[in-house]
Amino acid sequence: MQTLEANMKEKVQAAWNKRPLVISGPCSAETEEQLVATAQQLAATGKVDILRAGIWKPRTKPGMFEGIGAKGLPWLQKAKQLTGLPTAAEVATAKQVEDALTFDVDVLWIGARTTVNPFSVQEVADALRGVDVPVLIKNPINPDLELWSGAVERVARAGIKQIGLIHRGFSSYGNTEYRNAPMWHLAIEMKRRNPEMMIINDPSHICGRRDILQETAQRAIDLDFDGVMIESHIDPDNAWSDAKQQVTPERLGEMIGNIIWRKEDVASEEYHAALEKLRQQINHLDDELMQIIGQRMKIAESIGQYKKDNNITILQTNRWNEILERAYREGERKGLSKEFITKYFDAVHMESINHQKKVLDS
Ligand code: PEP
Ligand code: MN
Secondary structure, eight states, X not given: OHHHHHHXXXXXXXXXXXXXXXXXXXXXXXXHHHHHHHHHHHHHHTOOSEXXXXXXXXXXXXXXXXXXXXXXXXXXXXXXXXXXXXXXEEOOSHHHHHHHHHTTOSEEEEXXXXXXXXXXXXXXXXXXXXXXXXXXXXXXXXXXHHHHHHHHHHHHHTTOOOEEEEEOOBOOTTOOSOSSBOOHHHHHHHHHHOTTSEEEEOHHHXXXXXXXXXXXXXXXXXXTOSEEEEEBOSSGGGOSSOGGGOBOHHHHHHHHHHOOOOOSOOOOHHHHHHHHHHHHHHHHHHHHHHHHHHHHHHHHHHHHHHHHHHTOOSOOHHHHHHHHHHHHHHHHHTTOOHHHHHHHHHHHHHHHHHHHHHHHHO
């Protein structure tokens, strides 16, 4: 055991630094057999770096399976012994941190429902003081980067040196395609703010279903994420939690094998020259767009002046519908999605209204 743990430290470091990093395992540890068999099959794929398992499960409703609890920790230890895979589990309280560390869990993660609560994050952070263990922090369930950053800061202030981020999507009312809307721009912004910090993607909790896991994982890799965490279970349909989104270890292996791993950078000069040229074209077009939008605002201001002179309201719903309908038609021809057109015109419209309002108030 002593040597296993000593070797394990190095293995964890190697996994932490490996790109792409692949973490997989069941949503929940259910039985010793289920966890060990899943771990062995995952290890056999040769594509997994860290074994995950939920020991304590924060569930939306009481009566759902709330995790096997500390009883599952020796199973996780056994799975590590048999496969050589470092382990990871979610912790949400000081006691859970203590128990997980007693059973040599190698990587801890803070779940989305915990990141939202500064009291809980602080409790976990305090329990981590003086401990040398890598910690992954999932984004909060609501799209709030400050809350996510706050959790990172609390854990960092407790002295944890190895902190990574997990993007698992955000809860949004009325969204149907995803269980948790990815809102990629938020993950990208978090990455921009923490350039040195590892960020991996959790397609399982974003998708909530198997059929779009592969494309979501690919999207993350295309956006230069450092790896993925994907749930896997020996018998997904009968899993005690998150049955719809889990895949067999075999399928997990296939999925990881199918991912096209792109490099962020290559040394070739030719490539850099070609890219530089295209980027200049984009800068040029962006400058033109700004100029055109500026002109559009000037015209909106002139309209504002007429409205003011004639005492007419700023917003005229019919006119706005007409603008949108035209834009959808034109946009479709140019291959622009309706979603983009809507967002773009909403933003332009709001800016126009603000410009007109300034004229009306002057
Ligand atoms: C999980 O990883 O099983 C989990 C509970 O995820 P999240 O915190 O992202 O909901
Ligand atoms: Mn889960």
